[in-house]
Amino acid sequence: MPSTENKGLTKRLSCELSAAWAIAKKDMRIYYFKPNIIVSGLFFPLFMFLAFAIGKNTPPGNLIPGLISITLLFSASSIEPVSIPIERRVKTFERLLSAPISLYSLVTGESLSGFLYSLGIACLPLAIGVIVFGTPILNVPILIISMALTAFCFATLGTLFAAYPTENVGEVMSILNTVRLPLIFISGVFIPISAMPKIGQQIALVSPLTYGNDMIECAYTGKSLFPPLLDVLALVIFILIFQITANYLYKKFNE
Amino acid sequence: MxxxxxxxxxxxxxxxxxxxxxxxxxxxxxxxxxxxxxxxxxxxxxxxxxxxxxxxxxxxxxxxxxxxxxxxxxxxxxxxxxxxxxxxxxxxxxxxxxxxxxxxxxxxxxxxxxxxxxxxxxxxxxxxxxxxxxxxxxxxxxxxxxxxxxxxxxxxxxxxxxxxxxxxxxxxxxxxxxxxxxxxxxxxxxxxxxxxxxxxxxxxxxxxxxxxxxxxxxxSLKKTIQSVQSIEVSFDHNSADQLDELSRLSMVNEAQKAGDKFKLYTEDPSQVINVVMAYAHTHNLKVISITTLGPSLEDVFIRLTGLQRTGEKIHAID
Missing domain, CATH: 3.40.50.300 (P-loop containing nucleotide triphosphate hydrolases)
Structure with missing residues (x-):
């Protein structure tokens, strides 16, 4: 009977979502205020940005979209690379792996906490832009969509890197930083993509930050390299790739 | 099911x-x-x-x-x-x-x-x-x-x-x-x-x-190794030196010291009781308690896994 099947499927989905939410809540309670997460998610992007922005003749208000982009990148991808190795060490991760939930829910739940953390942190540069510099936002819905998608994309990236089977937070962070740091320079945050050499422009296409930053710029200035719909599509594709790869790696490394 | x-x-x-x-x-x-x-x-x-x-x-x-x-x-x-x-x-x-x-x-x-x-x-x-x-x-x-x-x-x-x-x-x-x-x-x-x-x-x-x-x-597992029986004996004066002597008594396959007691493994507990009583008499020792024991699950475990007792510890044999 299709209706019974649908009910079963709806119940299953609701169970999976509530388990993912429970994992996210647990991470929020335990990890949001850990010093290494605050440093990595808040101070690191801020100082990184100041290092490149100070001395330039650009008005500070114009730097806000870039600051939001790298805040989203660093804060969203900072929770899981800390929480998962710690949980492997204290064996609580085993609890999640043996629970009656799918690996997709586990990965989603883990990413959800990074996503929410990142949105919260990114509100700081957003508020500074509005209150301190009076930076106008031309398209609020695009800004919300771009921030949400970028945050979720990088939270999933963090979960993906945390699949690396180690109990050492430093190891995951080192590997992750070899990817995160170059992303800042090839994604149009500091140097406009149009001003990059041809090879740089081609590399920029494989960076999710390119599309997130492009869409955030569009919300602030109305100008963008790609149409917003293409940015959305690219970010969704990156999320799916990260999610599927994370799922595969968690399964593989548990063997 | x-x-x-x-x-x-x-x-x-x-x-x-x-x-x-x-x-x-x-x-x-x-x-x-x-x-x-x-x-x-x-x-x-x-x-x-x-x-x-x-x-x-x-x-x-x-x-x-x-x-x-x-x-x-x-x-x-x-x-x-x-x-x-x-x-x-x-x-x-x-x-x-x-x-x-x-x-x-x-x-x-x-x-x-x-x-x-x-x-x-x-x-x-x-x-x-x-x-x-x-x-x-x-x-x-x-x-x-x-x-x-x-x-x-x-x-x-x-x-x-x-x-x-x-x-x-x-x-x-x-x-x-x-x-x-x-x-x-x-x-x-x-x-x-x-x-x-x-x-x-x-x-x-x-x-x-x-x-x-x-x-x-x-x-049922214990029954499979009835040959591993033991007696547990405690004297009024127990010392580690006695372990060596007890292990050399006839019919004793192995001896262990466990706290204030000695555990003697044998296939014939009744014979060993007699031998132990004679040993106590010779050495002017008073037997405080003496008990016969069947094989324990630990004995079964040791026998089946090829582990070996050394003193009170168990060591693996490769």
Whole structure:
């Protein structure tokens, strides 16, 4: 009977979502205020940005979209690379792996906490832009969509890197930083993509930050390299790739 | 329906075969002990039975649900208490319970009621709002078991439940497990405490180097090695020097000193009693107590796993 099947499927989905939410809540309670997460998610992007922005003749208000982009990148991808190795060490991760939930829910739940953390942190540069510099936002819905998608994309990236089977937070962070740091320079945050050499422009296409930053710029200035719909599509594709790869790696490394 | 059904399970890690074609089943309501030396394959078996790891070949099912293909349904009826007290130190006892309940899809009202009941049984209710960080080892162990029971499991995996615990925690845990067995819960127990398995289990399986070497009721297993009998004797003056002399007495295969007693292994206890009495007389010793003992489950374990006693310790023979 299709209706019974649908009910079963709806119940299953609701169970999976509530388990993912429970994992996210647990991470929020335990990890949001850990010093290494605050440093990595808040101070690191801020100082990184100041290092490149100070001395330039650009008005500070114009730097806000870039600051939001790298805040989203660093804060969203900072929770899981800390929480998962710690949980492997204290064996609580085993609890999640043996629970009656799918690996997709586990990965989603883990990413959800990074996503929410990142949105919260990114509100700081957003508020500074509005209150301190009076930076106008031309398209609020695009800004919300771009921030949400970028945050979720990088939270999933963090979960993906945390699949690396180690109990050492430093190891995951080192590997992750070899990817995160170059992303800042090839994604149009500091140097406009149009001003990059041809090879740089081609590399920029494989960076999710390119599309997130492009869409955030569009919300602030109305100008963008790609149409917003293409940015959305690219970010969704990156999320799916990260999610599927994370799922595969968690399964593989548990063997 | 069998609670656990394992058929021709093989698990390889590269060139290492951790499980080599093991087959066994556990009946519903049974307390089943799974014993073996370190590295024998116990943890690998549990990881496969709980769906954390996949077998190289063979099948395992929990209440008819194939663990590899119907993992979530199989896990739904399980409670898992791992060897490490894997509670979240930064959460309170109550938050730990709620999180565990949410993972097992226990409804809000039910989980609150159930958590209160279980925490009271484990004498943790008064500390429910304290973070687990400040709990003693025994309290963390009790909380781990409490979390494993939040979904009212039909099958409970207990890995070293009482290892290194204080007397209070030990008693509470054993009492709770005994109660669960009376309610019909199936218990899969792995332990290094062989006496614990002897007391608690309906049947035990002994695994060694990836093979199941024996599977039966503890008493039936003991009968298989009746040749390993012993007498336990205590003199009014006990010294380590006597151990060497006692081990050289006729009919004594092996002697051990255990506290204020000597344990003498023999195939003929009645003869050895006479020899020991003569030894006591010759050395002007008074026998305080003398008891004949049948083979223990530990003797069976040692015999079947090829381990060797040295003094009071057990060493593996490669």
């Amino acid at each position: 069998k609670a656990i059904e394992v058929s021709h399970l093989i698990k390889k890690f590269g060139s290492l075969t951790a499980l080599n074609d093991i087959t066994f089943s556990v009946n519903e309501g049974e307390t089943f002990g799974f014993l073996g030396p370190n590295g024998a394959g116990k943890t690998t078996t549990i990881r496969i039975l709980t769906g954390v790891s996949r077998p190289t070949s063979g099948t395992a099912s929990i209440f008819g649900h194939d663990i590899e293909h119907d993992t979530i349904a199989a896990r739904q009826s399980m409670g898992i208490v791992s060897e490490n007290s894997n509670v979240y130190d930064d959460l309170t006892a109550w938050q730990n319970m709620m999180f565990s309940a949410e993972l097992y899809h226990v409804g809000r009202k039910e989980r609150e009621k159930k958590a209160s009941e279980i925490l009271k049984v484990f004498e943790l209710y008064e500390r429910r709002n304290d973070k687990a960080h400040g709990f003693s080892k025994g309290m963390k162990r009790r909380l781990t078991l409490a979390m494993g029971l939040i979904n009212s499991p039909r099958l409970l995996f207990l890995d070293e439940p009482t290892s290194g615990l204080d007397v209070q925690s030990n008693l509470i845990i054993r009492e709770v497990v005994a109660g669960l067995v009376l309610e019909g819960v199936t218990v899969f127990l792995t332990t290094h405490n062989i006496e614990e398995a002897n007391i608690m289990c309906d049947r035990v399986a002994i695994i060694n180097k990836g093979h199941i070497v024996a599977i039966d009721a503890p008493e």
